[in-house]
Amino acid sequence: MNFSSKLIEDAVGQISKLPGIGKKSALRLVLHLLKEESESTQLLCTSLLKLRAEIKYCRSCHNVSDSELCSICTNHNRDNSVICVVEEIPDVMAIENTNHYQGQYHVLGGVISPIDGIGPSELNIESLILRIQKEESIKEIILALSATMQGDTTAFYISKKLKPYNLKISTIARGIAIGGELEYTDEVTLGRSIATRIEYQQ
Amino acid sequence: MNFSSKLIEDAVGQISKLPGIGKKSALRLVLHLLKEESESTQLLCTSLLKLRAEIKYCRSCHNVSDSELCSICTNHNRDNSVICVVEEIPDVMAIENTNHYQGQYHVLGGVISPIDGIGPSELNIESLILRIQKEESIKEIILALSATMQGDTTAFYISKKLKPYNLKISTIARGIAIGGELEYTDEVTLGRSIATRIEYQQ
The missing domain is CATH 1.10.8.420 (RecR Domain 1)
Structure with a gap:
């Protein structure tokens, strides 16, 4: 040009x-x-x-922040008994925008992917365990990772690591999207949504 | 958000x-x-x-420029007998990228559009006429304006204004696009391309 x-x-x-x-x-x-x-x-x-120049990363949850601790970690109105583990910073914003979650977050900074040279030590997993050891209020860890092989591997690794701490470990539901039609849903998703069916709320 | x-x-x-x-x-x-x-x-x-901070507009053709006169106006290898009149700066770049034109340009800065309050005095038409009066080398003016009502109005206005100077005034060809199929061409374009048909080059 x-x-x-x-x-x-x-x-x-x-x-x-x-x-x-x-x-x-x-x-x-x-x-x-x-x-x-x-x-x-x-x-x-x-x-x-x-x-x-001024952006910081929260030293507790690794989310972007204007100060040492982010506005979510310092918000006393939030539920300190739950930590939602996500891959990246935009995931925090996506979940915040649902208005369905009032707990804390932990940003891993990626997922385990040996092909890209990303092992557990490259992610903020150690700091998650330290947080759990330090903060006694934590009762549940929600694994909100991508429904990919890497996401599943990472979830498996973290759940193994967290076993000694006697916490409730959950993962976000997989299934057909709201507004989605059965006919056009892929077989794997549809199969899983049948296998993990929940009781009908009347 | x-x-x-x-x-x-x-x-x-x-x-x-x-x-x-x-x-x-x-x-x-x-x-x-x-x-x-x-x-x-x-x-x-x-x-x-x-x-x-540093961008300038060429005082001859009104194209963007790094200096008082743009690199096209100061290029002695270009044909100074033709001026191609265009609406906006990107039009110059579009024509330059065709590699089919070696003459000079004149950027109007828009088209006559009474509904938007743009009359001839808001455009660089006066400076085009001054250029024609000053530079005796100019023999042809190509009107490369949009094929819209405003573009046609502007072309008509300029051609009237230029009548006294005894120049060749041309307009770029309208017709079906290269690669375009007759069937999907709108009637107005197709009609015009028949009316302005040219001799077949064997």
Whole structure:
């Protein structure tokens, strides 16, 4: 692509490094920024640089945070007896947005995947066990991991590790999605949703 | 959406102001930047701020430029006898990418659209006429405007204005696209492509 301006070429090059943004979309964003007041570019860059410089990771649950401990860990209205173990930070936000969970979280930072060189020591599993040893209030661990082989392996590994602590260990339900039609559900999911059927709530 | 971090919320808010980027995509971009080295955020912001601070518009053709005159206007290898009139800056890049045009450009900055309050005086039409009066080398004006009512109105207005200067005025061909099938071409385009048929090149 010929941009006839080194400045535009550089900006397009940088923006198109972001995931899911090609050169054409990047150019559209650049020309949008040029049309807007220069203040909007400044606000955008200030917020990104501030984020990158000041973001912290909660030393208890490893979620993103503005301070040493995140707003969920320090919230006294939340249930400290349950920890929901998730893979990544967006999973916390996804569960928070359901408004169906009031407990604590623990972000693993990934799943066990030998093919990618990720073993248990690369994940925040040790810190989960330390948390359980330290905080006596914890009664239940919910494993909210992906329904993939890696997710299942990780869940199995963690459940083994947690065995000595005599906790209730649960996993989020797998089955057909709300609004999903039986006919179009894959066989594995459908099979599992029959095997793990629950009593009908009347 | 609950971000549990003011820094992330701010960054997502700023990014999702960009066209075509919603809150979820913005969050994905923010988390991507957090995963990368902080240097990549700095490079991105530096290039955007530099672009916004240093970008110029060519005083001859109104294209984006790194200096007073753009690299197309100052290129002595290009044909100075033809000016291609386009609506916006991306149109210049689109035509440049075809490698089928070696002349000069003139960016109007839009089209005449009374409903949006854009009259001829809001566009770079006066400067086009001044260019024609000043540069005696100009022999042809190509009107490469959108095939819309506004584009046609603008083309008509400009052609009227240019009448006294005894130039060749042409417009880019309208017709079915290369690879397009007759059956799926709309009637107006098809009708026009028959009316403006050209001799078959053997």
